[in-house]
Amino acid sequence: MKAFSKATSGSSVLEFTLSSIPLIFVIVSVVQMSVGMWNYHTLNEAVKVTTRTAAVRGVDCASLGCAMTVGEIAQMLTTKGIGLLSNSLNVTLTDANGAINCDPVSNCTNSTTTWPRSGGNATGQVIAISATYPFNTAISMFVPGKGGASFAPLTFSAISQQVIDY
Secondary structure (H helix, E strand, C coil): CCCCCHHHCCHHHHHHHHHHHHHHHHHHHHHHHHHHHHHHHHHHHHHHHHHHHHHCCCHHHHHHCCCCEHHHHHHHHHHHCCCCCCCCCEEEEEECCEEEEECCHHHHCCCCCECCCCCCCCCCCEEEEEEEEEECCHHHHHCCCCCCCCCCCEEEEEEEEEECCC
């Protein structure tokens, strides 16, 4: 058998170190991208479900006492947006009367304003809910236009429009 020289005794540690650094970066990147995709999907689904729910609560529902308030909509978005921080989620509710901004959505959870508002809640009117959510990740420094030495957030956005049914 050939004896190993002292010159090669540390080479395996060096090889492991040089190969593990890129591997760790890839693993962390995959996990961060997975969390980002989960946040993006959750945001879209929360906006879509909430808009669909509000679309069936128009003028006919208002006369029956089942209309939704801005606070209930904000609470529904917070509940459906599992994992999204309500103090970072910005929402705009738009009906025929204009827009109501909730920046962030946690500011609107106690609002008792009915939405869609009177005049904008007739059958056939279009309502829309749009939301933005910042996603902070170290990977963003490698995104063209967002990068550099800073960790700039990526902003996810979602919008859903529905026609009021009743």
